[in-house]
Amino acid sequence: MLSNAYAVILAGGKGERFWPLSTSKRPKQLLSLVGGTPLLGLAMERVDTLIPRENVFVITNADLVAPTREIISGLPEENIIGEPFGRDTAAAAALGCVLVRARDPNGVFCILTADHIIKDIDVFRRTLGDSLALAAAENVLVTMGITPTFPSTGFGYIEAGEPLAGADATAFFKAKRFVEKPDRETAEQYLRSGRFFWNSGMFVWSVKSFAAAIAAHAPPLQAMMDTLGRLPDARGVVGALDAEYGKLEKISIDYALMEKASNIVMAQGTFNWDDVGSWSALENHFEAGPDGNITVGAVEPIEATGNIVVSDARLTALIGVHDLVVVQAEGATLICPKGKAQDVKKIVERLRERGTYEELL
């Protein structure tokens, strides 16, 4: 355990990609997509050997504080922070820094995601531990890059530069540049090159390094951190968020800091990582049955192959259909080809625009 290490887990989300199982009241990180534990619970467990629970903050939507509290145990009440509305990851990271700084101005902390799946937990923990040690020792901003295993067009990439000298088990590199989701051809070049890594959205830095970078590159965020830093406690910070967030633009950490700062270091993550971006990603995390169907719950396939079926408390009978995603939630059922799973948002948008079925969104 590292007593001056903290974790800030970003656990917001609109619950669109895993609709109809996920909803705004029950977004992805609160779902048990694999195994019995919700993704947020798994994210908590992953840092358990490194960071004491009282040093873990969870930042979520204000209306998700209660369901989040139900899922995770051992966390002081004030460590679950509800944002009144989202201002993307830069604002949430700055808020996290304020919370950590109030406990330890010399602390180091990581920004972690709540809704990704990581296997090889030991490798993850080693990478995180080495990154925390590096961030405590040097004025660097560490970002975790994942060794790609296929030419994904669904992730952003980090191009690695010179390796850093050092004896850690984890390899560190100067980060050369961040790139957006590539097209297929580019993704294949990236994979072949060996120099490009998936941008996992996980970061490690000290309070001081982060605050210095914010001061240099994101003055509005610094102003917010100054204001919030003068408040007496976490409750006061939460109370001021409405006003402070209201002054901010939406901007991600990547845009606000990582693409601007020069002291970015990439930790190479060799663990199995997936952001589980859509229903079709379940293929990577379940063993398919004899006909290539992945089924959760009560499913009867006849001459049906390659389908992903999540059947919550109802029977789903398939005859002669192939490569579909079928998801049955309490009030709604989704049916689409696996290749269109990312279009689920379109349904959510349409229902939201129309103002119908609000209870399902």
Add this chain to the structure above:
Amino acid sequence: MLSNAYAVILAGGKGERFWPLSTSKRPKQLLSLVGGTPLLGLAMERVDTLIPRENVFVITNADLVAPTREIISGLPEENIIGEPFGRDTAAAAALGCVLVRARDPNGVFCILTADHIIKDIDVFRRTLGDSLALAAAENVLVTMGITPTFPSTGFGYIEAGEPLAGADATAFFKAKRFVEKPDRETAEQYLRSGRFFWNSGMFVWSVKSFAAAIAAHAPPLQAMMDTLGRLPDARGVVGALDAEYGKLEKISIDYALMEKASNIVMAQGTFNWDDVGSWSALENHFEAGPDGNITVGAVEPIEATGNIVVSDARLTALIGVHDLVVVQAEGATLICPKGKAQDVKKIVERLRERGTYEELL
């Protein structure tokens, strides 16, 4: 109204083809597949101007007597007869004859189906009325043949012979032969020939003509009719069915009588008729939306075309799927291509064999 005319409506069924909406406890004729009235209710209404309700018998499964009674009104309690088990249409018709004969040995009656859809009701009523008049006047067995409108491979056919002389609005022909469901090529020949008509499963005859034909061609059924005919009332008849049906083979009217008797007459039905054999048949009875989707209930299609979706009390969201049948019933959902709609039975069989989900069958 024809006071000596009776109707026997065959309303049994296992509820397999329209699973999961239909079940053994709620087979097709009890469903409101089109409009608000269950198919059996529509079948009752069709004879209303011709035959008094007290002259209408409904023969169904013993365990469907109660739900059947809930659906139809104005029928004396003893007119709904529950068979302890099915012995196909010949036994049911013979039972019907016993019931009619007890009321009027000189009566005429029709055998009608409970789960077909007939449009052009006026034309149907004229055909039925003319057929009842013919059956009252002559020793003939009338079968209704429907003028085909497409080369169906899903129906049996009747080949018409010489036309009968007469001044009725309805055309009558000697029936030359009955043929099973043809292949596509044969069906196209039938359609071109103008001499082949769909076998609707509806029949008209007098008590005397039917009894004579049974005596000549189906001795076991005559024995049953004799035994049942000696019982004092309908309650007595129902009580004896278990024993009497137990002695019979399963056989249809077509095999037991129509293919053997020489006095068969075909009434030409020019009304729109469909036996609604599977979910895909709904295409013939609903107007499709702009993308060719037929939807009943709450359905949201996005880039989805040509689907048939019945969404009972839940929302069904479709993205980019085509030509599927999707049916959401209370406890189960069915998904299959329209071309496989007749395979629904396979699911029912599998669940029945396995002994699971009995509440859904």
